[in-house]
Amino acid sequence: MDLKDFLEEKTSFYNQPDFITLDPISIPHRFSRKQDIEIAGFFAATLAWGQRKTIINKCLELMEMMDNAPYDFMLNHKESDLKPFLDFKHRTFNDIDTLWFISFFKDFFTHHESLEEAFVLGWRNEADIMGELLSNFHEFFFKDPNAPQRxxxxxxxxxxxxxxxxxxxxxxxxxxxxxKGVDFGIWDKIKPFQLICPCDLHVDRVARKLGLIERKQTDWLTALELTERLREFDFDDPVKYDFALFGLGVEEKF
Incomplete structure (x- = not known):
């Protein structure tokens, strides 16, 4: 079996609803409204470091503080509703960070329909645009001079x-x-072929073992290198192989 067939097989095996339960993606899967999915997903992804069980529990705690209606909370909360968040902490993500995220979402969703609008600043229909889009999003997220440096x-x-x-x-x-029912596919403008493979510890290790990464350190250029290799197997949807690489690393200790 060649490498492409191997990765296709493992992708099919892990890209299934069973994957959801033990993964942070289970948090946005608790919702059906687009904006709830976006907000819950953004928090879940941001907090996704450490043990998956702990990540999920902290996200559930956060959603509970928003009455399990994050979009409604962002638009309608009062100052007094923010008090419980002063005690929220996950690793180095603390109350200051949480309150800034809430402040950003409140302002953003007052004026915009979907979070995708914040990620398509400077979008073009080109494969290698994501570095520019993520840099623009970062500047947009912190454009307020009062945004906390930390x-x-x-x-x-x-x-x-x-x-x-x-x-x-x-x-x-x-x-x-x-x-398959795992990824949501609720955004239209950004295309799957423009995505960059999430290069976490497990994916990085497995990809190196399979000869998909040569760069010594793990940084943005490494993520680009890995994605370029995966595009050789499927240009239109290279990041689907994230399921295979992550699953091999976490479940099979490859």
Whole structure:
């Protein structure tokens, strides 16, 4: 079996509804409204480091604080409703970061219909546009001069050479569409072929073992290198192989 066939087989095996339960993507899957999915998904992806069980529990805690209606909460909360968030913390993500995210979403969704609008600033129908889009999103997210400096580290940008693994994972959730029921595919403008593979610890290790990455460090250029290799197998949907690489790493300890 060649590498493409191997990855196709593993992708089919892991890209199934069973995958959802133990993964942070289970958080946005609790919702059906587009804006709820976007907000819950963005928080879940942002908090996705550490043990998956802990990540999911912290996200559930956060959603509960928003009465399990994040979009409604963003638009209609009062100042007094923010008090419980002063006690929220996950690793280095604390109350200051949480309150800034809420402030951004409140302002954004007052004027915009979908979070995709924040990710398509400068969009063109080209394969290698994502670095520009993520850099533009980062600047947009922190355009307010009052934005806390410390929160910037929680929204990665290629300009700092970050691999941007969590934000690329979030984009996979929002953009990829198939009939498997895992990714949502609720965004239209960004195309699956423009996505960059989320290069987390497990994906990075497996990809190196399979000879898909040569670059020594793991940064934005590494994520681009991996995605370019995956485009050789499926140009239109290279990031579907994230299921295979992640599954091999986490479930099979490949």
């Amino acid at each position: 929160t910037r580290k929680h929204v990665a940008t290629p300009k700092r050479k970050a691999a941007c693994k969590r934000i690329n994972m979030f984009l996979r959730w929002m953009v990829r569409h198939d009939d």
